[in-house]
Amino acid sequence: MKTRAFFSIILSLFIMNQTFTNPIESDSFMTKNGKSVSVHFIQHSSFYFTFYDITVYVDPVKYDRVDYSTLPKADLILITHDHYDHFDTRAIDEISKPDVQIYCNGTVHEALKAGTQMKNGERVTFKKVNNNEYQYIDIEAVPAYNTTEGRDIYHPKDRDNGYVITLGGSKIYIPGDCEIMPEMKELTDIDVAFLPINQPYTMTVEQAVIAAKMIKPKILYPIHYSETNLSGLSVLKQEGIEVKIFKN
Numbered sequence: 001m002k003t004r005a006f007f008s009i010i011l012s013l014f015i016m017n018q019t020f021t022n023p024i025e026s027d028s029f030m031t032k033n034g035k036s037v038s039v040h041f042i043q044h045s046s047f048y049f050t051f052y053d054i055t056v057y058v059d060p061v062k063y064d065r066v067d068y069s070t071l072p073k074a075d076l077i078l079i080t081h082d083h084y085d086h087f088d089t090r091a092i093d094e095i096s097k098p099d100v101q102i103y104c105n106g107t108v109h110e111a112l113k114a115g116t117q118m119k120n121g122e123r124v125t126f127k128k129v130n131n132n133e134y135q136y137i138d139i140e141a142v143p144a145y146n147t148t149e150g151r152d153i154y155h156p157k158d159r160d161n162g163y164v165i166t167l168g169g170s171k172i173y174i175p176g177d178c179e180i181m182p183e184m185k186e187l188t189d190i191d192v193a194f195l196p197i198n199q200p201y202t203m204t205v206e207q208a209v210i211a212a213k214m215i216k217p218k219i220l221y222p223i224h225y226s227e228t229n230l231s232g233l234s235v236l237k238q239e240g241i242e243v244k245i246f247k248n
Contacts (some may be wrong), residue, residue, distance in 0.1 A: 031168025080176030144176030
């Protein structure tokens, strides 16, 4: 009886752990050079992707139902700004490899006391050797800010970062928290975009549609959208843009 009771308790704990741990949804796309990139959505604006054996995290934050100990360690971390839903030192500590490279804006760099600060317009190249061959990821920091009057208090101009990442010949746009910005018109050949949708902090669905038409990605992943109804994004199919929605 004692043995049966023991295994019953173990089974109950296992079921509880499965119940209270969010599954990590995944997707993938091919680069222009025919290499696979797998995308893994954690929650809100936190996600990671893998390219060859390189693991890149974007704005990792610890959530109650996310177990970072089960996720791969980071070779590269990109942080857009220092708001609590984008910057979490606990998550960074838990996922970082000893030689992790962290790129961030000035406010995060000041708080973290580590990593490399990037200003809008600056570029760096991350490289890692794989089977005696170097793999490269080019990173450009781009503007991220609110443009609606009165909302610039959330994300003022010249403070935060978005990023354009080039790997395998393809460009990935991670704008951070922002609305439609004039600088979006300057973006070219974007293959994949992660657009934030959630007013008053980021875009409305209508703004996201306009931004997507400006950027013209082949694939759009909405993020940051909370309870926002995203059905209005369906019009982008007419523009040849595939919208892929993870559960938030």
